[in-house]
Amino acid sequence: MAKSTALAEMMKAAEQGNAVAQNNLGVVYLTGKNVARDDAEAVKWFTKSAQQGNVSAQFNLGWMYHEGRGVAQNNTEAAHWYFEAAQQGNFNAQFNLGLMYRNGEGVVQDDGQAVLWFLKAAEQGNANAQFNLAEMYHDGQGVDQDDAEALKWYRKAADHGQAEAQAVLGMFYEEGKGVLQDDARAAKWYRKAAEQGHPEGQFKFGQMYQEGRSVPQSDVEAVHWYLQAAEQGHINAQFLLGWMYLEGEGVPQDFTNAVKWYREAAENGHIDAQIWLAGIYRDGIFVPQDNAEAAKWYRQAAEQGDAEAQNILGMMYIEGKGVPLDEAEAVKWYRMAARQGNADAQAVLEAICPEDEEILPEEAGTAVQELSPEAMPEPALQAEVTPVQETLSDVPPEDEAEAVNWYLQAADRGDANAQYVIGMMYKEGRGVPKDDVQAIHWLGMAAGQGQADAQYNLGIIYQEGEGIPKDDAEAAQWFYNAARQGIADAQFNLGVMYQEGLGVGQSDAEAVKWYLLAAEQGVVDAQTVLGLMYKEGRGVGQNDAEAVKWYLKAAEQNDANAQFEIGGMYISGLGVDQDYTEAARWYRKAAEQGNEHAQFNLGLMFQDGLGVEQNDAEALRWFLQAGERGQAGAQAILGMMYKEGLGVVQDYTEAVKWYLKAAEQGISNAQYNLGMMYHKGEGVPQDNAQALKWFYEAAGQEDAYAQFNLGWMYQTGEGVAQDNAEAVRWYLKAAGQGILQAQYTLGTMYRKGEGVPQDDAEAAKWLRTAADQEDANAQFDLGWMHQEGEGVSRSDEEAVQWYLKAADQGHTEAQFNLGLKYFYGEGVTQDATEAIKWYRKAADQGYAEAQNWLGDIYQDGIFVAQDDAEAAKWYLKAAQQGHEKALAKLEEIKNKKSGSSPQ
DSSP: OOHHHHHHHHHHHHHTTOHHHHHHHHHHHHHTSSSOOOHHHHHHHHHHHHHTTOHHHHHHHHHHHHHTSSSOOOHHHHHHHHHHHHHTTOHHHHHHHHHHHHHTSSSOOOHHHHHHHHHHHHHTTOHHHHHHHHHHHHHTSSSOOOHHHHHHHHHHHHHTTOHHHHHHHHHHHHHTSSSOOOHHHHHHHHHHHHHTTOHHHHHHHHHHHHHTSSSOOOHHHHHHHHHHHHTTTOHHHHHHHHHHHHHTSSSOOOHHHHHHHHHHHHHTTOHHHHHHHHHHHHHTSSSOOOHHHHHHHHHHHHHTTOHHHHHHHHHHHHHTSSSOOOHHHHHHHHHHHHHTTOHHHHHHHHHHOTTOOOOOGGGSOOGGGGOOOTTSOOOOGGGGOOOOSOOGGGSOGGGHHHHHHHHHHHHHTTOHHHHHHHHHHHHHTSSSOOOHHHHHHHHHHHHHTTOHHHHHHHHHHHHHTSSSOOOHHHHHHHHHHHHTTTOHHHHHHHHHHHHHTSSSOOOHHHHHHHHHHHHHTTOHHHHHHHHHHHHHTSSSOOOHHHHHHHHHHHHTTTOHHHHHHHHHHHHHTSSSOOOHHHHHHHHHHHHHTTOHHHHHHHHHHHHHTSSSOOOHHHHHHHHHHHHHTTOHHHHHHHHHHHHHTSSSOOOHHHHHHHHHHHHHTTOHHHHHHHHHHHHHTSSSOOOHHHHHHHHHHHHTTTOHHHHHHHHHHHHHTSSSOOOHHHHHHHHHHHHHTTOHHHHHHHHHHHHHTSSSOOOHHHHHHHHHHHHHTTOHHHHHHHHHHHHHTSSSOOOHHHHHHHHHHHHHTTOHHHHHHHHHHHHHTSSSOOOHHHHHHHHHHHHHTTOHHHHHHHHHHHHHTSSSOOOHHHHHHHHHHHHTTTOHHHHHHHHHHHHHHHHTSOO
16 A cells, blocks of 8 residues: 555545544654654644543653643643553653653652652563652662562663663672672673663773772773763763873773863863863873863862862962962861861961960860760769789799788788779688688779779679679679779770660760770770671761771781771771772781681682682682581682582582582572472482482572472472472462563463462563563563463454564563464464564474474465475474374375476
């Protein structure tokens, strides 16, 4: 049919009131296809169709009002028509309506309504709706904040190709946010986002190449991706690209390009780039020296709060370099820098403004002075300590018995120091028989006179219940008396008691106060705990930099726990610049002291090549040390390494040994893997009962694969009495966690009524869930159900869509059925070429029915030139697979040839 004739018929149908034709005519005018483009005419026909309830027209009309195409822009009208279409299930309208509620466009802003419409669109597979729904769960907008639900929708959007969701998933895996940290999966998602042109994905993927994380280290690849991101305005990519041109990494060294990209980043607000540009203009490096240009860039960095830029800008105003000489302006910038603790600015201010009464950070009181409890007076720190003239450690062992007499005489005279020493001699049995009662008596006498060491030791006695009933409240009181006199161990113990609520009301703030006092005196345990308190924001404002400070103090005193913690701070870049090499250094220090968690993490770093050269054997060495000390994660990985032969000769028996250790500590993936080894008889005799036991253990911890395996064992009756209902119960658990095979199997069980009442609608639901995850079998089954109207509306168009998805993945039956649809024109325009294409794809994969059909087509000359030889070729392929009709047809062709041959 000629185009002009088709258009004329469409116009005629539209004028007669056909809603579909009216909508199609609107599209024709909107796109200018075979007519002059006319937005107003498009609106006219969309309106006629929409008023008759045509869902596509309603959406189109909403869009025209939203964009102001052919009609005055009107968000209220747009929302009205989107609502009409959305109620009929149009997912594009549902998504747009969600956006309008979220932004308050044309409707009253309502996050709850936004979530409702995003959810409807998301459940129909709209990737943008899935992403927006994930954001709302992540931020707690319109729904309760739920990271797990957010992750679920981010993943669905990413699986549907939504680039921003792919970048977010990459970040989640890179940071271990809501998922196990996994650089390989992070790189996978960053790559997908990057290849779609997403600038953050390109930047992050470039970083992974630069750092060699889960991809081969390659500065060239890093530059490739940074360049793509930088050209889209990504400021961090611009900055790093400048640095790589400056250093000649991944590209030939090129100062002109370095300056160009630093300038791009600086103009977009990147502080480090602004300071770098300021520096090269001030010093005349790579560019002509220009103080005014330097001052311009320092000002931009200073206005963003950079203390060093503020300090230098103050200096430039003092010296009149690049700016007018202006002491008042200089003081303003120096003061800003000084408030942030910049020592140079503070020194200059003291020189030029000695009368300045502003309190700088180092002049303010410590946090300890703000944390005193109402029930106790402020500690006097070291001021009230009574110096001990002689302590127990001063008495040589051979003189202890003689010393007892002298100390007793002095103690009887009321000498507090002597009372303390004799009390300790009774406590430790030195020079006298050990006697807790006498120890408590003399220490109590000394403590009552204010002897600080006696007060501390009396606190220990009450805390431990040595010779006296355990009494935390009494212990806390004596620790307090000693702590206020500056006894560091007493300060630490008092901190512990406040933190744990032992003998005093629980108070993290009070604990921090006492830990600070002890830490400042060098008590390593106090420094480590203080690092933790700052890291977690317990009793003090969360402050990673302050946490690092205290961890470092303890780590430098060789405290293994602090060394482990500081390694973690460098890994995550909390309070310090992320530095895997530095992390590995600290982990090694802790590991060499026997810290099993550091040994485990060091093993991971050798395994992944983070901060150290990748080395499976070295990873194994550290995992072994950690595993032998009972570190469950290391034991689980050792099981995997022995099973896979990574860094060690493959040894299933050894793998089982380590999996068992980790499994007994409750590591679910070790329990699952142990179950698999019993199931397969690897390293142990095959034993389905043991397999079942460990799958149960893992499944009870929500291990999705273990849940699926339990379902399979109940379905097949392996190791347990066959029970489809129990199989369904476990498949449901696994399916709910996204296990595709469980979702598909549930669909088939509902379809057949195995373990559940037969229910095509429920079957379709689960098959749709699996199909949305690109499972070809589920897509094929869903296509068949739409074709037959089983559990879903009968629709050849829907059937074709699902067959096409499965066929594109190589599903032979789907390819054949798709061929049939094109052959008969069911759900698609009849197209012999497409039909034959899909028959051939199925036939080439050995599908006998498709081979037989191709034989029929060539034998009968349907849509192709009649060709017995080609027909015979396909009949033969099908016949060789036992296809009876093909065999008969092959005989028919042979007989035909025989009948026409010469006599």
